Structures are given as C-alpha cells and as structure tokens.
Amino acid sequence: MRISFAQLKRHPGRTLPLKLNRSLPPMEVLGMEVEFSGPAEVDGEMGLNETVLTVSGQIRADLVLSCGRCLEKYHLPLEVSFVERFVPAAHASDDEDLVECRVYREDEVDLEPVVIENIILALPMQYLCSLDCRGICPDCGVNLNNQECHCLREEPDARFSVLSKLLPRNN
Secondary structure (H helix, E strand, C coil), X not given: CEEECHHHXXXXXXXXXXXEEECCCCXXXXXXXXXXXXXXXXXXXXEEECCEEEEEEEEEEEEEEECCCCCCEEEEEEEEEEEEEEEEHHHCCXXXXXXXXXXXXXXXXXXXXXXXXXXXXXXXXXXXXXXXXXXXXCCCCCECCCCCCCCCCCCCCHHHHHHHCCCCCCC
C-alpha cells in the first residue's frame, strides 16, 4: 500500500484524495487467527504542510474470526477512522512535537503498517459471534448454540451454596 506524494511537494498546502484497495495476509493477534474475507479498503485524503505529510480517512475490512466461546468462524465488518502524520527522517528527532509522527524517506510512504495497526486496535477484546453465544459443553464439546447436550451436571459442593446467593438469578 505504498503511496507517492511527489505531486503534493510541488503544491504544498493542497490535499489529494486517496483510494486504496489491497488484500492483506492472515495474521495472528494475541494467539487468535485473524483472516480477511476480501481486500481492505482505504478511502481518505493526504496533504503536505511544509515537511509534515498528513494522511486521514476510513479503513474498511471484513474480518473472519473464531468465536471465543463456540469456536465457530464468523464475519466482522470493521470500519475505522485514522489520522497519521509522517515526517522526513532528518526532521524526526529535531522537534518534540513530531515524536508521534512516522518517518518517510524519498517521496512515498507505506500505509500497510498503518492499516494493519488500526485494524488490530479496533478488534474487540473478546471475539464473540453474538452476545448470546452459549459456547460449547465443557464435557462433550457440543456447540450449545446448535443443539442441547445431555451431559450430567454435578451439583455444586454444598459448602459453597452460600456464595450462590450473592449472584443475581436470571429468570
């Protein structure tokens, strides 16, 4: 996802539209596989003021994740807004205001790390196919969303019955 901004160097202060479409490889995030069902799209604009290149817009991607409860694959459409600033390598260490900027060399920047980073930051803390997902039976492994299991559940230890009064009942 490399973009060239040589045209902006000739006309500082101007902005140009930005449209990118790229397939991204599957990745592992905190031990969970994240796949893409199609290309990631970037729609935004870029502008150059003196030496600072600002790229902003929306990232859209359709992710395929495994539910953390039932382990079934599901689609998660994702739309993320982003704003990134880039400075030339020579200016990166000079100014404290530019500490959070990324560095560019020549007249182009690679947006793929920006896109991947923003997608990772927008992922949910827990991957769930739905909030009502019942998960799998810990004894027989049946997906409780699709069928009931007939495993015998042991009654909890009577010594802990007092603790059950602390939890609200779902009736």
